[in-house]
Structures are given as C-alpha cells and as structure tokens.
Amino acid sequence: MAAPLSVEVEFGGGAELLFDGIKKHQVTLPGQEEPWDIRSLLIWIKKNLLKERPELFIQGDSVRPGILVLINDADWELLGELDYQLQDQDSILFISTLHGG
Amino acid sequence: MPAPTCASCHAARAALRRPRSGQALCGPCFCSAFEAEVLHTVVAGRLLPPGAVVAVGASGGKDSTVLAHVLRELAPRLDITLRLVAVDEGISGYRDAALAAVRRQAARWELPLTVVAYEDLFGGWTMDAVARSTAGTGRSRSCCTFCGVLRRRALEEGARLVGATHIVTGHNADDVAETVLMNFLRGDAARLARGGGLGSPGEGGALPRCRPLQFASQKEVVLYAHFRRLDYFSEECVYAPEAFRGHARDLLKLLEAARPTAALDLVHSAERLALAPAVQPPRPGACSRCGALASRALCQACALLDGLDRGRPRLAIGEREHRGGADVQGTRGRAQAAVQAAAAF
Numbered sequence: 001m002a003a004p005l006s007v008e009v010e011f012g013g014g015a016e017l018l019f020d021g022i023k024k025h026q027v028t029l030p031g032q033e034e035p036w037d038i039r040s041l042l043i044w045i046k047k048n049l050l051k052e053r054p055e056l057f058i059q060g061d062s063v064r065p066g067i068l069v070l071i072n073d074a075d076w077e078l079l080g081e082l083d084y085q086l087q088d089q090d091s092i093l094f095i096s097t098l099h100g101g
Numbered sequence: 102m103p104a105p106t107c108a109s110c111h112a113a114r115a116a117l118r119r120p121r122s123g124q125a126l127c128g129p130c131f132c133s134a135f136e137a138e139v140l141h142t143v144v145a146g147r148l149l150p151p152g153a154v155v156a157v158g159a160s161g162g163k164d165s166t167v168l169a170h171v172l173r174e175l176a177p178r179l180d181i182t183l184r185l186v187a188v189d190e191g192i193s194g195y196r197d198a199a200l201a202a203v204r205r206q207a208a209r210w211e212l213p214l215t216v217v218a219y220e221d222l223f224g225g226w227t228m229d230a231v232a233r234s235t236a237g238t239g240r241s242r243s244c245c246t247f248c249g250v251l252r253r254r255a256l257e258e259g260a261r262l263v264g265a266t267h268i269v270t271g272h273n274a275d276d277v278a279e280t281v282l283m284n285f286l287r288g289d290a291a292r293l294a295r296g297g298g299l300g301s302p303g304e305g306g307a308l309p310r311c312r313p314l315q316f317a318s319q320k321e322v323v324l325y326a327h328f329r330r331l332d333y334f335s336e337e338c339v340y341a342p343e344a345f346r347g348h349a350r351d352l353l354k355l356l357e358a359a360r361p362t363a364a365l366d367l368v369h370s371a372e373r374l375a376l377a378p379a380v381q382p383p384r385p386g387a388c389s390r391c392g393a394l395a396s397r398a399l400c401q402a403c404a405l406l407d408g409l410d411r412g413r414p415r416l417a418i419g420e421r422e423h424r425g426g427a428d429v430q431g432t433r434g435r436a437q438a439a440v441q442a443a444a445a446f
Binding site: 064 | 322
C-alpha cells in the first residue's frame with residue numbers, strides 16, 4: 001500500500017486555460033495499492049482538475065502530443081515518461097507548446 | 102530511472118533530451134547551445150550583416166519572445182541594432198493582452214517598441230471588422246488567410262517606420278514544417294518552391310526577411326523560454342481554432358511522437374526540393390497601387406482591401422479559397438503545374 005503523496009501540479013504555456021486559468025495546484029494523492037506514476041496521475045487530473053475539453057489535454061493514456069512534461073524541472077523523456085514513479089513533494093509541470101507564437 | 106548527467110558539462114543533472122540529436126543537456130548548457138545555434142544560423146546564412154537595423158516582429162508569444170531575447174544577447178557580437186515592432190490587428194479580448202506582454206518585454210529589455218494598427222494602416226479595417234464581413238461565409242478559416250496577408254504588410258510598414266534594414270520573425274522549425282505540410286496537402290507547388298531557404302532577400306523593394314529560429318524545434322523554443330524564465334503570452338487567437346494549420350499541427354505532432362526529428366526533416370526536405378523548370382512560377386511584377394510584388398494588377402494585400410471596401414471581400418481572395426488555398430502567384434503556378442503534369446501522363 002503506497003502512502004498518500006503531496007505533489008505540486010502546474011500548468012503553463014496556455015494549458016492552464018483548461019484548468020480555470022489556475023496555474024499552480026498543490027494536491028494530495030490518496031494512498032492506493034499501486035505506487036503513483038504519471039499514468040495514474042493523469043487519470044487523477046482528468047477526474048479532479050480538468051475543467052473543459054479533456055481531449056485538448058489527454059489523448060489515450062498520455063498527454064496530447066505537443067504538451068511538454070517536466071518532473072522537478074527535468075524533461076520527462078529522461079525519466080521514464082508515463083512510468084515515472086511519483087515521490088512525495090515532486091513538482092510536475094505541463095507546458096503546452098500548441099498556442100500561438 | 103534517474104536523469105543522466107549533462108552530456109556537455111558532465112556535472113549537472115540533464116534537464117532535457119534534444120529532439121534533433123537525442124542529446125541530454127542541463128538547462129544552462131542547453132540555453133548556451135541554443136544561442137550558439139541561432140548565432141550560427143544568422144552568421145552562416147549571412148542573414149543580418151553588421152550595422153543592420155533589425156525590426157523584430159513581436160507578438161508577445163513564445164517564439165517572438167525567445168527570438169528577441171536571443172538576438173538581444175547576440176546583438177553586440179553581430180553588431181546589429183534591434184527595434185521591436187508589434188502589430189495590433191484589432192482583435193478585441195486577444196490582442197490587448199498580447200500587446201501588454203510586448204510592452205512589458207520592451208520595458209524590461211530596454212528596446213524601443215513601435216505598435217502599428219490595422220485600423221490606421223488599412224482605412225479603418227480592424228480584424229474584427231474583417232471577420233464580421235466574412236462571417237456569413239461559414240468558413241472562418243479565411244480569417245487567418247486575410248490576417249496573414251495584412252500582418253505581413255503591417256510588419257513591413259512598421260519596419261520602414263522605424264528605419265529598419267531587415268525584418269526577423271519568430272517562426273520555428275515546427276511552424277515551417279506545418280507550412281510545408283499545408284503546401285503539400287494543397288498541392289501548392291509555387292509556395293513549396295518559395296518556402297525553402299531562411300527567408301526572402303527583399304525582392305521588389307521589400308525589406309529582406311529572415312527566420313533565425315527556423316532550425317529550432319517548438320519544444321526547444323518553449324524550454325528555452327522556461328529555463329530563461331521569460332514571460333510570454335499564450336492564449337490562442339479567437340479566430341484560429343478553425344484554421345487548416347491546426348490540422349497540419351496535429352498531424353506533425355503525431356509524426357514527431359514516432360520520429361522526433363520529423364519537423365526538422367520536413368524543413369530540410371523543403372529546402373532540397375527543386376521544381377522542374379517547366380513548373381516554375383512566372384516572375385512577378387509590381388502592384389499597380391503600392392508597388393509591392395504582385396503577379397496580377399494588384400498585390401494580395403491591395404486586392405484584399407479593395408474587395409473589402411467594395412463590400413465583397415470573398416472576391417478579393419476568392420480564387421485561392423475556391424481552388425484550394427493557393428495564393429495568387431501560387432494559383433498561377435499550380436495551374437501551370439497541373440497542365441504540365443497532365444501533359445506528362
């Protein structure tokens with residue numbers, strides 16, 4: 001049984017517009033059987049934070065292509081992407097690259 | 102799975118994997134490499150000669166924000182002077198917030214800023230008014246087509262106003278790759294032929310234009326802004342969601358998921374593409390009203406404004422809409438290409 005985790009979830013680059021315009025969310029993930037990873041965090045975000053047009057943020061079991069994910073300010077591509085196991089006090093940042101330039 | 106150490110300094114923890122090389126770098130090493138690569142693009146392409154007065158097309162968005170920031174870092178080495186030029190299209194609820202971001206940037210970077218408005222340049226037409234006049238057509242994608250033509254003209258006027266010798270825009274590799282895809286999908290051979298290279302040398306009295314970020318991927322532009330803590334505006338234009346470009350962007354993102362170098366490869370392909378002499382577009386002449394490049398009596402911008410003033414805006418660019426979106430020169434090139442292709446079969 002994994003203990004509850006406190007993590008910071010942040011949205012930027014326009015992605016925050018799908019979350020009532022709120023960028024930083026301090027969240028507590030409840031304890032569960034399996035360890036929390038990014039895959040399960042995305043399901044939790046979709047259920048608890050995402051306010052509108054979920055297809056603009058999540059496609060399949062991952063983020064929409066073109067949304068960058070930084071885990072503690074490092075590219076998730078270096079950390080196992082969806083399989084990264086969350087640690088207490090982690091900071092997860094989602095940046096959309098899809099908005100105008 | 103801990104992050105590897107930086108492949109450049111071998112000391113710090115890597116913060117990103119570069120799409121072009123797969124190399125893992127830390128934030129500071131990546132930002133230095135990014136700036137060095139833009140410098141190389143400018144120097145190797147001879148885009149901005151020493152002494153140039155450079156108008157940066159500034160929208161407040163990520164690309165022009167990163168471009169202005171990097172060029173400001175490089176300006177002493179390049180011996181260039183920078184001016185920010187922003188275009189106010191007259192889109193309520195969108196452009197006001199974006200212009201506020203540009204003003205903050207200009208103040209922070211101590212760069213002179215000039216704002217030119219469609220309304221002043223184009224006989225009272227704002228983009229909102231143009232959109233209302235085309236609203237009944239049910240094809241809001243034409244808004245972006247109109248706006249693109251007018252913004253190009255407005256940036257040219259603004260650049261002249263501030264005494265610029267060159268214009269730079271923030272288009273990145275993904276933007277250019279989207280354009281290449283769109284031109285392919287529309288069969289627009291003339292535009293494909295013109296799309297190569299890093300910009301236009303300034304034919305027909307127009308100022309030379311270039312895209313110093315053309316080889317930088319969207320991901321790297323956004324991460325550069327992130328690591329340098331740049332403040333930019335990131336809302337989508339109210340008229341954009343219906344545009345064809347959105348489909349090209351989605352397609353490109355899917356391709357990139359399978360092949361991270363897809364955008365750069367497309368840019369490279371377009372550069373290497375050569376049209377057979379038989380399908381080269383005709384050499385353009387000058388617009389009878391403003392003198393800009395035109396393959397018909399009026400250039401695109403003047404034809405469009407002429408149509409708006411006559412109350413029949415669809416006619417101004419009607420041909421390109423009905424025939425699949427090629428511009429005036431492109432349509433002619435396309436028609437020729439079709440005839441040549443038919444003859445070849």
